[in-house]
Amino acid sequence: MRNLPLPTDTQASVFALCLSATTDPSLHVRLTAIAPSLAAVGATYQANATAASLHLIPRVTSVGSVTKPELKDLYKEHLSATNGAARAVYDRIRNAAPNNRCPLCGVGNVAHCDHHLPQSRYPDLAILPINLVPACHFCNDKKRAKYPANAGLQTFHPYFDHHLLRDAWVRAILNPGPPPVLVFDTAPPSTWPAIDRDRVQRHFDACGLAITFTTNANDELPIIRDRLILQASRGGTAAVQQFLNDERNVHASRLHSWQYATYRALASDAWFVNGGYLTIP
Secondary structure (H helix, E strand, O other): OOOOOOOOOOHHHHHHHHHHOOOOHHHHHHHHHHHHHHHHHHHHHHHHHHOOOHHHOOOOOEEOOEEHHHHHHHHHHHHOOOOOOOHHHHHHHHOOOHHHEOOOOOOOEEEEEEEOOOOOOOHHHOOOHHHEEEEEHHHHHHHOOOOOOOHHHOOOOOOOOHHHHOOOOEEEEEEOOOOOEEEEEEOOOOOOOHHHHHHHHHHHHHOOHHHHHHHHHHHHHHHHHHHHHHHHHHHHHHHHHHHHHHHHHHHHHOOOOHHHHHHHHHHOOHHHHOOHHHHOO
């Protein structure tokens, strides 16, 4: 998981672009009439996201005389469409993730803009820039239309939830097997509020991070084995321990990466350090 700065595009500017491309006279009139309502919802969203209370945003089926399908079409026809009037906004948001890395998992390559609160439940937020987050195929597909029915079901929001990344909460556990395998879960600090502990578990589950992290970590184990064999030939168990400590420390700038969790688990496992790595196939 990674934080991102807020998008620079505003709801008003995106709405204006969508409205300018609306050719149906009746829809144009009806959209113009709900502009104040959409602006109010956008302001409420920002306030609630800042207060970690997006679960309080009401789910709607229409706004004024504009239907859910019509609201969703603003996104489909004008924002995400290749030649849409607001496509440049979509591209700016999608390309905002450094090195094209998905901020929801830190592993996949960004391929979409994900609606943090799904447009199927919140069509009035379909074109709100701060509700659009760059995401990889896997996270976007796993998350789908999940929404927070209560505070603990809010997933990590890259624009607002900086506090959820201050402490490490992704945990790797080494199962000696044979063969040795790593499994991942969440272990936030016990001093955290219960809601925040629930939230990171929800994010972990909603984005399928157990699958993503476990797959990547266990694919790396044979490489780790070979590197540790080399270290042992140079300096014995002490060199193996030092290598694992160094790798853990190198990845400490990304506390929620599978790499940091992996090396933290391996460096603290005496069985593994004292030769358990040799059983990796």
